[in-house]
Each structure stands twice: as C-alpha cells, then as structure tokens.
Amino acid sequence: MQGMMMDAPLLISSIAEHAAKNHGDREIMSITADNPEHRYTYRECFARSKQLANALDRLGMNRGDRVATLAWNDYRHLEMYYGVSGAGYVCHTINPRLFPEQLVFIINHAEDRWIFTDLMFVPLLESIADKISRVEGFVVMTDAAHMPESSLSNMLCYETLLAAESSDYTWPDLDERCASSLCYTSGTTGDPKGVLYDHRSTILHAYAGVAPDVLGLSSLDCIMPVVPLFHVNAWGTPYSAVMVGAKIVFPGPKMGDGETLCKLIQAEGVSVTLGVPTVWLAVLQYAEKAGKRLDHLQRAIVGGAAVPQSMIKEFRDKHGVEVRQGWGMTEMSPLGAVNSIKAGLDGLSDQQSLDLATRAGRGIFGVELRIVDDDGNELPWDGEAYGALQVRGPWVCSDYFRLGGSAGAHTDDGWFDTGDVATIDAEGYMAITDRTKDVIKSGGEWISSIELENVAMDHPAVAEAAVIGLAHPKWTERPLLVVVKAEGQDVGKEEMLAWYKGKVATWCVPNDVVYIDELPHTATGKVKKIELRRQFADYQFPN
Numbered sequence: 001m002q003g004m005m006m007d008a009p010l011l012i013s014s015i016a017e018h019a020a021k022n023h024g025d026r027e028i029m030s031i032t033a034d035n036p037e038h039r040y041t042y043r044e045c046f047a048r049s050k051q052l053a054n055a056l057d058r059l060g061m062n063r064g065d066r067v068a069t070l071a072w073n074d075y076r077h078l079e080m081y082y083g084v085s086g087a088g089y090v091c092h093t094i095n096p097r098l099f100p101e102q103l104v105f106i107i108n109h110a111e112d113r114w115i116f117t118d119l120m121f122v123p124l125l126e127s128i129a130d131k132i133s134r135v136e137g138f139v140v141m142t143d144a145a146h147m148p149e150s151s152l153s154n155m156l157c158y159e160t161l162l163a164a165e166s167s168d169y170t171w172p173d174l175d176e177r178c179a180s181s182l183c184y185t186s187g188t189t190g191d192p193k194g195v196l197y198d199h200r201s202t203i204l205h206a207y208a209g210v211a212p213d214v215l216g217l218s219s220l221d222c223i224m225p226v227v228p229l230f231h232v233n234a235w236g237t238p239y240s241a242v243m244v245g246a247k248i249v250f251p252g253p254k255m256g257d258g259e260t261l262c263k264l265i266q267a268e269g270v271s272v273t274l275g276v277p278t279v280w281l282a283v284l285q286y287a288e289k290a291g292k293r294l295d296h297l298q299r300a301i302v303g304g305a306a307v308p309q310s311m312i313k314e315f316r317d318k319h320g321v322e323v324r325q326g327w328g329m330t331e332m333s334p335l336g337a338v339n340s341i342k343a344g345l346d347g348l349s350d351q352q353s354l355d356l357a358t359r360a361g362r363g364i365f366g367v368e369l370r371i372v373d374d375d376g377n378e379l380p381w382d383g384e385a386y387g388a389l390q391v392r393g394p395w396v397c398s399d400y401f402r403l404g405g406s407a408g409a410h411t412d413d414g415w416f417d418t419g420d421v422a423t424i425d426a427e428g429y430m431a432i433t434d435r436t437k438d439v440i441k442s443g444g445e446w447i448s449s450i451e452l453e454n455v456a457m458d459h460p461a462v463a464e465a466a467v468i469g470l471a472h473p474k475w476t477e478r479p480l481l482v483v484v485k486a487e488g489q490d491v492g493k494e495e496m497l498a499w500y501k502g503k504v505a506t507w508c509v510p511n512d513v514v515y516i517d518e519l520p521h522t523a524t525g526k527v528k529k530i531e532l533r534r535q536f537a538d539y540q541f542p543n
C-alpha cells in the first residue's frame with residue numbers, strides 16, 4: 001500500500017522562497033573586493049537571485065548548462081548559488097587556487113558556457129583565455145565603477161547585467177534529481193574529477209547539516225563560513241544557514257587573514273564558524289598576540305584535515321569555544337561524520353574528552369560508514385581494527401561527471417571507497433589513521449605526490465623518488481621528498497628543490513628532501529608509502 005503524502009520536489013529554489021518569506025529581514029554581511037562592508041537582507045538577496053535568473057535566461061542558457069564561478073565568499077556568490085541552480089542551470093564553483101592547467105582542464109571538461117568571476121581573477125582568466133575558447137563570455141562580479149580594462153572578449157559587468165532585469169521570476173518546477181551544482185576534486189591522482197550534485201541530495205544534506213548533533217544551526221545564530229564557497233559548497237552552509245534563517249557573515253578575499261576573521265567574530269557576533277585547521281591557527285595566533293577573546297563564538301566546525309588536539313584545547317580553554325571536528329569529502333557533499341558528544345559520554349575527564357574530540361567524528365544519519373580489510377570483509381567497530389573507509393547514502397556521489405564508472409571508486413555492492421583508512425570504536429567514533437590515495441593535503445588544498453615524484457625522477461641524479469605527506473604545524477601536512485641517488489651521481493638539497501621551479505606551483509614544492517639508500521617496496525614493486533611514513537614519523541621539517 002502506498003502512503004498518501006504529497007509529491008513535492010526537494011528544490012534549492014524552495015529554500016530561497018522559504019527564506020525570503022520567513023526571514024526576509026535577516027542580514028547578510030560581506031567583505032568584497034569593491035566594498036569592505038556590504039550589508040543587505042535575505043529579501044534583497046533572493047530578489048537579486050531572481051534578477052540573475054532572468055539574466056541567465058536572456059543569455060540563452062538551457063537546462064543543465066554549466067555556469068561557472070571563480071569567486072571568494074560573498075553575497076554575489078550566494079546569489080549565484082540560488083540564481084543559477086534555482087533556474088535549472090548547474091552552478092560550477094571553481095577553485096581559483098588550482099594551477100592554470102587544472103583550471104583549463106576543468107573549464108573545458110565541464111563545458112562551462114559563462115564564467116562569473118571576482119575582479120582579482122580577471123588576469124588569471126586572461127592568461128588562459130586562448131585555451132578555454134568555448135567559453136562564451138565572462139561576467140565580472142562588481143559594479144560599473146570597478147570594471148577593469150581587459151583583453152577578455154565578451155566581458156560584462158554583474159551589476160549592470162542585474163540592473164537590466166526584473167525581480168519578477170517564477171522558479172521552474174524541476175525534477176528534484178536534476179543536477180544543481182558541480183565541484184571538481186583534485187583529491188586523487190590523475191585529472192580532477194567532477195562531482196555533480198542534484199537538488200534532492202543538496203536539500204537532504206542541508207537538513208542533516210542543521211541538526212543539533214551535526215552543525216547545530218538555528219535562526220538565532222550568526223554563521224561565518226570560512227570554508228570557501230568553491231570547496232564542496234562551503235560544507236552546505238549556503239543552504240543550511242539560509243534554511244534556518246541565520247545571519248551570515250562572508251569574509252570575501254580576507255579568508256586567510258586571522259586579524260580580519262577575529263574582528264568579524266567580535267563585531268558581527270559570529271556564533272558558529274567553519275573552516276580548515278590552517279585558518280584557525282591564524283585566528284588563534286592573532287587573538288593571542290592582540291590579547292583578544294573570541295567572545296560570541298560558541299562553536300567552530302573544523303574539518304577537511306585532521307584537527308590537532310592543541311587547537312581544540314586552545315579554543316576551549318582560552319575562548320570557551322567548542323570545536324566540532326568534521327570529516328567528509330567533495331564526493332559526499334561533504335558531511336559524513338561530525339564529532340559531537342553522545343549520551344553516556346558526558347562524564348569524561350578533561351583529557352578523555354580532548355582525546356575523543358581529536359577523532360574525526362561519528363557518522364551522521366544519512367551516511368553509512370563501514371571499514372573493510374583488503375578482501376572487502378567488514379571489520380569490527382572496536383577502535384583497534386583499521387581498514388579502508390567506505391560510505392553510502394543519498395548525498396554520496398554515484399559516479400564522477402563524464403567518467404562513466406571508469407574511476408573505479410565504487411565497490412560492486414554500491415559503496416564509495418573514500419581512500420581514507422580508519423578505525424571505528426564501539427560508540428561509532430571514527431578516526432582517520434592513514435590514506436590509500438596518493439595525495440597530501442596542505443592548508444586544505446591537495447598536492448599530488450605522484451606529480452612531485454615524476455618531476456624528481458626526471459633529474460639525472462635521481463634513481464628513485466617518493467613523496468610523502470608529514471605533519472606540519474601550520475599547514476597540517478606538507479610534502480617531504482625522499483630520494484635514492486643514482487649510482488655515482490650527486491645532487492644537493494638546494495639543487496633538488498630548485499629543480500621544481502617552474503614545473504609545479506610554488507606552494508606545492510616539497511619543504512625538504514632527505515636521501516636514503518633504498519625505498520621500501522611491496523611485492524609488486526610499488527613504494528610502500530605506509531612504511532615510509534612510519535619510518536619518518538618523528539621527522540620534523542626545518543623552520
């Protein structure tokens with residue numbers, strides 16, 4: 001027997017409609033390249049999203065077409081989230097920190113028709129314009145007074161584009177399974193891979209995000225996402241924060257600036273903030289130096305990389321702020337596990353609760369977790385057994401965009417293999433112990449170890465090279481190059497590191513190189529990275 005409930009599609013535009021009606025006066029504050037303090041209301045935001053939707057229709061977009069953004073966190077980027085997806089197009093958020101070849105690959109692979117860009121990325125786009133010739137035009141997200149001189153063809157001004165349109169617009173009735181947004185991950189080897197979210201997955205993920213034991217968001221909150229809008233939809237906050245009607249603070253291009261973030265927390269009354277560990281290090285350092293306390297802040301959701309215990313302790317002891325560690329992936333929208341306290345564990349000692357908070361988190365409803373051994377057998381949740389971490393659920397990707405299953409990331413029984421290795425304890429708390437994917441996560445951004453190894457191997461004095469990620473106090477992880485010299489050849493540290501100049505982005509160059517006689521190998525001749533990481537577990541990078 002079927003139930004007798006309405007069949008209402010879960011659409012991103014329904015969040016906009018709800019928010020404009022129910023929280024129309026709520027404020028959104030942004031720092032932008034053209035305004036250090038922009039303020040307006042939800043009502044204005046969603047009226048402008050409709051103007052944008054009208055403008056996109058007029059540009060001749062068809063359902064499912066990709067419209068890209070190259071932008072920091074601010075109100076115009078939020079308008080894109082709703083205007084593009086709500087109108088039935090796909091909002092493709094691009095990470096401007098990727099190196100130019102990756103940008104070219106991503107833009108061409110996604111077949112972006114238009115790129116909406118912040119002022120400061122115009123020169124970057126100019127430098128690759130001849131390689132992305134299928135893009136029909138560029139919209140600079142600023143007003144007419146700030147429009148730059150540029151060699152980009154067909155370049156429009158965002159404010160002029162919107163001003164020509166009415167805010168009268170009826171969001172189309174879309175199929176909830178149609179694509180809403182696209183984000184590429186370079187978190188594995190090879191070309192970046194596109195994760196294509198749909199309206200349904202986005203709404204379900206946002207519902208999960210607001211729950212008390214997950215991000216715990218309410219209309220009383222003031223939320224500052226420091227995780228970029230170009231990185232997995234800022235962990236869903238553009239939807240979840242708007243869904244509950246919280247005040248939103250966007251730091252714009254100041255996302256890495258501890259002083260600005262600290263001031264925003266104080267001046268705007270930020271109660272919940274989210275970002276990778278590297279960002280909080282800058283905030284905590286500034287607060288310490290300037291003798292500031294993060295008074296209004298109740299909760300910092302920190303994830304995307306392992307969170308050091310010292311950070312959790314400093315937030316708690318000096319500022320009275322709860323750190324909730326989160327674990328997830330671009331492929332998972334991204335929320336998978338969040339470290340909130342569970343009934344029965346509230347009587348823990350100080351040290352025990354810190355130890356618990358250092359784990360990645362417990363699975364949230366909507367994402368199933370399992371750990372398996374090399375033969376695919378499920379391992380016990382005893383906190384000891386470790387194995388490949390696999391997930392499944394309605395906001396986990398079923399494949400990558402246009403790869404037709406060739407990535408091999410899914411198991412035969414329908415689970416997604418995360419490339420992380422983990423333990424899960426009897427209470428369900430998961431801890432990441434290693435990674436099977438050959439990448440290093442530095443300050444929240446991926447570096448491919450294989451790419452760095454290939455560059456090293458091209459040096460005539462190198463017989464074999466391996467790159468491993470090791471703990472770093474500021475960037476969480478940095479690459480260490482381990483080299484076996486070719487017989488009778490010599491190469492010094494400086495020369496070896498200088499070899500990378502012009503071959504990879506500066507921030508990807510290994511921090512140090514060590515020379516050893518032999519690398520550990522598996523039976524099939526691959527370098528045993530786990531063994532190598534163990535060998536260098538006590539290594540410390542030079543200052």
Ligand code: AMP
Pocket residue numbers: 185187232302303304305306307325326327328329330331334360418419420432435441
């Ligand atoms: P991304 O797709 O860029 O968000 O990266 C996802 C990956 O970041 C995961 O597969 C992990 O390797 C890593 N990661 C995310 N959160 C954590 C965490 N709390 N602890 C350790 N690693 C994490």
